[in-house]
Amino acid sequence: QQQVKQSPQSLIVQKGGISIINCAYENTAFDYFPWYQQFPGKGPALLIAIRPDVSEKKEGRFTISFNKSAKQFSLHIMDSQPGDSATYFCAASSNGGATNKLIFGTGTLLAVQP
Amino acid sequence: EAGVAQSPRYKIIEKRQSVAFWCNPISGHATLYWYQQILGQGPKLLIQFQNNGVVDDSQLPKDRFSAERLKGVDSTLKIQPAKLEDSAVYLCASTQLLSLNSPLHFGNGTRLTVT
Numbered sequence: 720q721q722q723v724k725q726s727p728q729s730l731i732v733q734k735g736g737i738s739i740i741n742c743a744y745e746n747t748a749f750d751y752f753p754w755y756q757q758f759p760g761k762g763p764a765l766l767i768a769i770r771p772d773v774s775e776k777k778e779g780r781f782t783i784s785f786n787k788s789a790k791q792f793s794l795h796i797m798d799s800q801p802g803d804s805a806t807y808f809c810a811a812s813s814n815g816g817a818t819n820k821l822i823f824g825t826g827t828l829l830a831v832q833p
Numbered sequence: 834e835a836g837v838a839q840s841p842r843y844k845i846i847e848k849r850q851s852v853a854f855w856c857n858p859i860s861g862h863a864t865l866y867w868y869q870q871i872l873g874q875g876p877k878l879l880i881q882f883q884n885n886g887v888v889d890d891s892q893l894p895k896d897r898f899s900a901e902r903l904k905g906v907d908s909t910l911k912i913q914p915a916k917l918e919d920s921a922v923y924l925c926a927s928t929q930l931l932s933l934n935s936p937l938h939f940g941n942g943t944r945l946t947v948t
Contacts, residue, residue, distance in 0.1 A: 725875075753936070762837070762924050762939025763876065808875050820889055821937065823875030 721746060723811050725824030732831050738796035740827045742809035745790065749811040753821070754783065754794050757806045766807070767794070799831045835859065837940035839925050845946045851913035854943045857906070858927030864888075866937065867900055867910050868924040876924055882908065915947045 724743045732738045742752075753768035769776045769783040769792065776783045782795040796803055809824040838857040846852050858865050863884050868876035879898065881889040885905040893900070897916070902908040912919055922942040928935045 723875075760941065762926070762941050763937075764939065765936040768936070810875075820878050820881065821876075823877070825875050826873070 721822055723809055723822050723824040725809050725827060727827060728825070729828040730830070732796075732799045732829065734799065734801060734831055734833050736799050736831075738794075738799045738803070738829055738831070740794045740807055740809070740829070741791065742793065742811075742824050743789075743791045744811050746811070746813070747790070748813040749822075751812050752783070752785065752792050753810050754781075755808045755810060755823075757808065757826075763808060796829075799829075801831045801833050804829055804831050837925055837927055837938055839923075839940035839943055841943055842941070843944045843946075845948065846915055848917055848947050849914040851911065852915055852945060853909050853911045854923050854925075854945075856908045856910070856925030856940060858908075858925070859929075859938055862927035862929050862938070863905070864928045864930070864935075865902055865908050866926040866928075867908070868926060868939075870922040870924055870942070872921070879910070879923075912945075915945075917947050920945055920947045 726741050754766045755763035756766045757763040767778050767781050769785050771787050774785050780797045785792045806826045806828050808826050810821045812821045840855050865882045867879045869879050870876045879893045880900045882902045885902050900910045922944050924939050924942045926937040926939045928937050
């Protein structure tokens with residue numbers, strides 16, 4: 720119940736296309752859903768995050784869509800660029816305690832071809 | 834602001850040897866985390882500190898792993914003795930507040946190879 724399932728494992732998109740990465744969770748206590756971006760040799764960096772009281776959040780070319788009833792959320796990257804090539808992790812946590820431990824998905828390796 | 838500093842960047846040891854990793858969080862960040870990232874997987878929390886106290890170490894293999902943050906600033910993570918399955922990147926992260934609105938700031942990690 721603590722897992723966050725992420726798909727696909729890898730994704731190849733042409734420059735200018737839309738990249739879509741999906742995640743699903745079981746624990747209904749989760750109330751914070753961030754996406755992290757990781758380049759080779761670097762630590763993950765927060766990209767965008769959403770709370771379950773909204774169904775969509777957009778920041779520039781990055782959009783999170785959230786479906787509370789289906790317990791699913793996804794990352795959309797519009798107008799994908801070669802510089803977006805990285806590994807993307809979805810994550811989830813709950814604030815109902817002394818810790819805000821993040822549970823990460825298994826990651827999606829995105830390659831944007833020029 | 835300076836980021837989370839970790840050292841060393843790489844470490845190669847033989848199984849049954851010991852190893853230690855060091856982390857200096859962003860100045861003023863009270864919460865510090867150690868994550869283990871095995872190749873092809875997402876980061877998994879090993880231990881979380883709030884100042885110099887342990888908040889969560891439920892996934893830390895305590896028979897071989899130990900961590901401390903004595904003065905509530907920098908931290909060390911130790912493995913003794915190491916096993917082959919400990920080969921991973923060890924990431925340190927910090928956050929200013931224990932709040933969902935406070936993002937984690939990760940260091941670049943220490944890549945450990947156990948042979």
